[in-house]
Amino acid sequence: MDRQEVPTRVGLVCPDIRGKSTHHDIDARLAEFEGLAGAIRLDVIFSEIVKVREIRPATYLGAGHVETLAARVKADEIDLLLIDAALSPIQQRNLERETGTKVLDRTALILEIFGERxxxxxxxxxxxxxxxxxxxxxxxxxxxxxxxxxxxxxxxxxxxxxxxxxxxxxxxxxxxxxxxxxxxxxxxxxxxxxxxxxxxxQIPVVALVGYTNAGKSSLFNRLTGAGVFAENLLFATLDTTVRKIELPHGREVMLSDTVGFVADLPHDLVAAFRATLEEVIDADIILHVRDIANPDHAAQAQDVLNVLDELGVSAETTSIIEVWNKIDLLDETDLALAAVPAGKVIASVPVSAHTRQGLDALLLEIEKALGEQSRTYNVHVPHAAGSDIGWLHSHAEVIAREEPTEQGSDFVVRIDPRHRTEFLERFNGRISAADL
CATH class of the missing domain: 1.20.58 (Methane Monooxygenase Hydroxylase; Chain G, domain 1)
Known part of the structure; x- marks a missing residue:
């Protein structure tokens, strides 16, 4: 999209609300808000943290802050005020009237970025x-x-x-x-x-998730050889891309790159992108990519887990491997201090998508996880249950089939977790664990 020759002059306000518990450092929050504004190339004239004792129903900010902002808007010829908060329609309207300029909140800014991307x-x-x-x-x-x-x-x-x-x-x-x-x-x-x-x-799905700008698309490109847009921008990738890759011992998986998450990701966006995020919901393994060099990485990881929880995905339902990306930016001491898993994971793998360090180890961990998920069974199928043979070929990996006898056919099959419950119910009394 062509930009105007004179970019929009913007003022950024990051409220620091007394008593409000948040896992994000306020300076990191301001830096991220500046990054959001930079994602659509706004001309940031000023950016500041404003201490708020209590949220005002009419204007969110106190009268003194609003008066100061109005004076600054006039002096600096500000076209747009961005407030790092969720404003009610009344608060937005009153702030526009009091400051004499257009006002957008965090949600509206993220929507603008998504609209451009x-x-x-x-x-x-x-x-x-x-x-x-x-x-x-x-x-x-x-x-x-x-x-x-x-x-x-x-x-x-x-x-x-x-x-x-x-x-x-x-x-x-x-x-x-x-x-x-x-x-x-x-x-x-x-x-x-x-x-x-x-x-x-029988192709398992491995989904990449992570905070925006954690390096998911760069990692995806390294593993697949794809040319997915990857740039040091928030929300550089919006559209899910899926590519087939081969693991070290020949097994194929589908690798899926998804939209990045962010603190306070608008609920409407999560709902609207649910069709895209179905790839995550149905994944066999989730790779949670973390920018381990970011000072705010622990809070970012929690935000990702919060969005996954909103989607109904957790370590109890899906195997999660943490990928500690950008280790090339840390020395061994800093990495040892930073590298703490967020929640329950089956493995943590330090990597650098930039230098390719750790990528082979990551592929081996994916292969290991898939192997541990799948179980192998002996199954007996009577001749009268022909539809069961079709089910096995559609939902299982048929490893071997014995010559049919008068009683029926015997199979050795490998079952992925997603089909195990249905398999056990359907073939109850006719299965035993295979010793392979």
Whole structure:
């Protein structure tokens, strides 16, 4: 997208709320917020931490802070104020009125970044759905905001202020949301069909997850030879990419790169990207990629686990391998201090996607994990249960089949965890553990 010759002049405000428990260091939080602004190349004129004793229902910030901001907006000719918080529609409107400039909160900024990054048709649909769900809550008594939007390429269907118009806007947004959800449901069904084909082909799925800018796409490129866009930018990758790779002893897996997570990732975005994130939900193994050289890596790891939990994924449901990336930026002492797993993991592997250090060890860990997940069984199938043979070929790896007898056929099969419960129920009384 072409940028204006004169970039938007922006002021950043990172509220430090007294008594609010957060696992992120406030300086790291400000640095990340600056990174978010830089992701869409805004001209940051000032960036500061503001101590907040209590959140004001009307303006979020105290009257003194708002007055100071208004003066600074005027003096520095600020076009946009970005507040690192989740503002209510009323707080946003009041801040715009008091400061005399446009105001966006953290959620809106992330939505703007996603809107610029989305490259595929699916990505565009997902971002638009999230944006509309967010905007829907901003339609109540927010005339000033809508009037300002209208002159700068906002939602084209928004008319003039008035109760009748606001109801019309809400209805049209609702209709558009329903249409997008229908289209994304079709995307979800297509992805489900693709996953079923991979399941029938007995190809396990290994999904990369991690905080944005942890190096997932660089690692993906190193392991697959793909050319996925990888740059030192927050949310450089939005669209899921899947490639087949071969493990050291010949077994093939599908490696999936996904959108990066971030602190306070908007719920609407998680919901909108759920079709994409199904790759994570159904993965056999998750590689949690961590930027171990980032001073805030422990808090970032917790944010990733929080999003996985929102998706219904945990170490209890899926094997997780931590990948400690960017070890080339640390000496041995710093690495030893930094390298502590976040939650329950089956292995932790130090790597550098930049230098390729540790990649062979990572592939061996993936292979080992898959081997431990799968179990091998002897199965007897009577002649009358022909459909069971079809089930075995569709859902198991058939290692051997004995010559049929009058009683039926005997198989040696390997079962992945995702099918084990159904297998045990279906073949109850006709199986025994194989000694291979």
């Amino acid at each position: 989305a490259a595929t048709r699916e990505g565009v649909l997902q971002v638009e759905l999230a944006h509309l769900n967010y905007q829907k809550g901003r339609l109540v008594r927010s005339w000033t905001h809508l009037e300002r939007q209208r002159g700068s390429g906002g939602m084209g269907f928004m008319g003039g202020p008035g109760e009748t118009q606001i109801e019309s806007d809400r209805r049209q947004i609702g209709d558009r949301i329903a249409l997008l959800e229908d289209r994304l449901e079709k995307v979800k069904k297509t992805r489900a069909q693709q996953r079923r084909r991979r399941t029938r082909a």
